[in-house]
Every structure is written in structure tokens, then in C-alpha cells.
Amino acid sequence: MKIAVIGAFGKTGRAVIKETQSRGHEVLAIAHKNHEEIDLSVEQLLIKDIMDLTTNDLKGVDAVVDAISAWTPETFYVHTDGISHLANILKGTNIRYLKVGGAGTLFINSEHTKMLKDRSNYPKDWLPLADVLVESLRRLRSYSDIRWTYVTPAFNYDPEGIRTGKYQVDGEEYRAKDDSKNYISYADYAVGMLDIIEHESYIRQRITLVGNK
Numbered sequence: 001m002k003i004a005v006i007g008a009f010g011k012t013g014r015a016v017i018k019e020t021q022s023r024g025h026e027v028l029a030i031a032h033k034n035h036e037e038i039d040l041s042v043e044q045l046l047i048k049d050i051m052d053l054t055t056n057d058l059k060g061v062d063a064v065v066d067a068i069s070a071w072t073p074e075t076f077y078v079h080t081d082g083i084s085h086l087a088n089i090l091k092g093t094n095i096r097y098l099k100v101g102g103a104g105t106l107f108i109n110s111e112h113t114k115m116l117k118d119r120s121n122y123p124k125d126w127l128p129l130a131d132v133l134v135e136s137l138r139r140l141r142s143y144s145d146i147r148w149t150y151v152t153p154a155f156n157y158d159p160e161g162i163r164t165g166k167y168q169v170d171g172e173e174y175r176a177k178d179d180s181k182n183y184i185s186y187a188d189y190a191v192g193m194l195d196i197i198e199h200e201s202y203i204r205q206r207i208t209l210v211g212n213k
Contacts, residue, residue, distance in 0.1 A: 001025045001026065001062040001063065001197070001198070002025065002026040002027075002028060002060055002061050002062050003016075003020050003025055003026070003027055003028070003061070003062060003063045003064075003065060003197065004027075004028040004029075004030055004058060004061045004063070004064045004065070005020070005027060005028070005029055005030065005064075005065045005067060006030045006031075006050060006053075006064065006065065006066045006067060006068055007030075007031065007066065007067040007068035007069060007100075008029035008030055008031045008040060008042070008045070008067075009031050009035045009038050009040070010067055010068070011069075011159045011186055012067040012069070012100050012186060012189070012190075013029075013031075013065075013067040014038075015159075015186040015187055015189065015190040016065050016067060016190045016193055016194070017029060017042060018187075018190065019187070019193070019194050020190075020194060021041075021042075023194060023198075025194075026043075026044075027042045027043075027044065028042075028044045028046060028058075028061060029042045029044065029045045029046070030045075030046045030047075030048060030050075030053070030057075031045070031046075031047060032047070032048065032049045032050065033047060034047050050068065050078050050082040050085065050086070051077075051078075051081065051082065051085050053085070053089060054089060055089045055093075058089065058090070058095060061095055062095065062096065062197075063095060063096035063097075063098060063197045064086065064090070064095060064096065064097050065098045065100070065193060065197075066083075066086065066097065066098065066099045066100060067100045068100075070132075071129060073128065076128075076129070076132045079132050079133060079135070079136040080132060080135050080136055080139060083099065083136050083139050083140055084139060087139075087140075087143045087145075087148075090146045091143075091145045091146055092145070093146075094147070095147070096147045096148075096197060096200075096203075097146055097147060097148045097149070098148070098149045098150075098151055098193060098196065098197065099136065099140060099148065099149070099150050099151065100151060100153070101133060101136075101137065101150045101151060101152035101153070101206065102129065102130055102133040102152065103116055103152055103153065103154065103155040103157070103174070103182075103208075104116050104117035104122065104126060104127075104129075104130030104133065104134075105117065105133050105137050105152065106152060106172060106173065106174035106208065107172050107173045107174065108173070108174050112172070112173075115130075115134070116155070116174050117130035117131070117134070137150055137206060141206075144204070147203050147204070148203075148204055149196060149202045149203060149204070149206075149207065150205070150206035150207070151189075151192070151193060151196065151207060151208075151209060152206065152207065152208040152209070153184050153189050153208070154182045154183050154184040154208065154209065154210045154211065155174070155176065155179055155182040155183075156179065156180065156182055156183040156184070157183075157186065157189070158183065158184070158185045158186065159185075159186045160185075161183075161184070161185025161186065161187060161188070161211075162185060162187065163185065163187035163188060163190075163191065164185075164187075164188055164211065164212065165188065165191055166211065166212055167184060167188045167189070167191060167192045167209050167211045167212075168209075168211075169202075169207050169208070169209060169210075170207065170208040170209075170210055171206075171207065171208065172207075172208070174208075182210060183210070183211055183212075184209055184210055184211035185211060188209070188211040189209050189211075192209040193209075
């Protein structure tokens with residue numbers, strides 16, 4: 001398979017690339033700018049803004065993992081307009097689109113009227129991004145003509161954690177009584193992401209990947 005990873009120089013992007021390569025798949029790394037201090041060890045690197053990507057850029061790709069990270073208001077468009085742009089160039093194709101989500105969008109009640117971001121103890125500096133990710137998920141749900149999956153990592157998403165190869169798939173509700181136990185390493189998140197791609201599972205669904213701590 002050939003897997004494109006957008007946001008290739010970010011921590012999630014690098015974890016997904018590493019797992020993809022370990023399974024013998026081909027990688028197309030995509031980023032809006034080069035970071036020469038980081039060696040991705042990939043044969044194909046495309047430096048291009050998400051809004052400038054074309055259908056031809058993704059020719060021969062089986063799946064696109066959108067691991068873009070944007071934390072400032074001037075870059076939030078990649079999570080909203082970026083999704084709309086990718087949906088337009090992916091419609092009519094068989095290419096999977098997997099968006100790295102945010103735990104703040106998980107529901108904390110059975111009526112699905114409140115989200116984790118609405119809790120009083122949710123970090124205030126995370127709220128702007130969480131609100132944008134709510135909109136990104138809303139947009140994604142509106143597309144029935146692309147094969148999308150919104151993959152949310154656990155609340156505690158650990159870049160330094162080890163690869164155990166073990167995780168569980170949860171739904172859209174945050175059920176953890178102890179936040180510290182709602183955990184997954186970047187490496188195990190990447191394992192889950194590749195399993196989803198290889199098994200053709202969870203199409204047009206939002207899921208959560210949770211590991212063991």
C-alpha cells in the first residue's frame with residue numbers, strides 16, 4: 001500500500017510514518033515546509049500547503065493520514081477548510097481519509113450534548129483548538145462521498161511512551177473515571193491507525209484509540 005501522511009514532521013506524523021515503514025508500506029510524506037533538522041528517512045517528500053494539494057498529488061495513494069497540528073488562530077484553517085479541500089479532491093476515489101482528532105471533542109453524557117472540552121477543569125489554553133476540532137468533525141460527518149475515519153487519541157497522548165502493540169477501540173463517549181488512565185502512546189496510536197487502514201475498518205465513523213498504562 002501507499003500511504004500519504006500530511007503533517008509529516010509532527011510527532012504523530014513521524015510515528016505513523018515509522019509504523020507504516022515497519023510494515024513494508026510505501027510512504028508519501030507531505031508538509032507545508034521542510035524541517036531539515038528532522039530526518040524522516042522517506043523516499044518521497046512533498047512540500048506543499050494542504051490547500052494547494054491536488055488529485056494528481058495523491059495519485060496512486062491508498063490512504064491519507066491527516067496528522068496536521070495547528071495551535072494558532074491563523075493556522076486553524078487546516079482543520080476546517082483543509083478538510084473541505086481534501087474532501088473535494090478525494091471524492092469519487094477509493095482513497096481512505098483518516099483525520100487525527102482531539103479528545104476534547106469526546107462526549108461526556110449519553111445525550112451527546114456535552115463534550116470533554118466543556119468540563120470545568122479542561123485546560124483553558126486548549127479550548128480554542130478544541131472548538132476548531134469540533135467544527136472539523138462536524139464537517140467530516142457531512143461527507144458521505146469519501147471514505148473518512150476520525151481517529152481520536154486518548155486524553156493522555158504520550159509522545160515518549162513505548163510501543164506495546166496493544167490498544168483498544170472505544171467509541172465517541174469519554175467514560176474514564178480517572179483521566180490519568182485514559183492513555184495511549186504515539187507509537188501505539190500509530191499501530192491502531194495502520195490496523196484501521198489495513199483492515200478497511202471504521203469507515204465513516206469516529207473512534208477513540210486507548211492503550212494501557
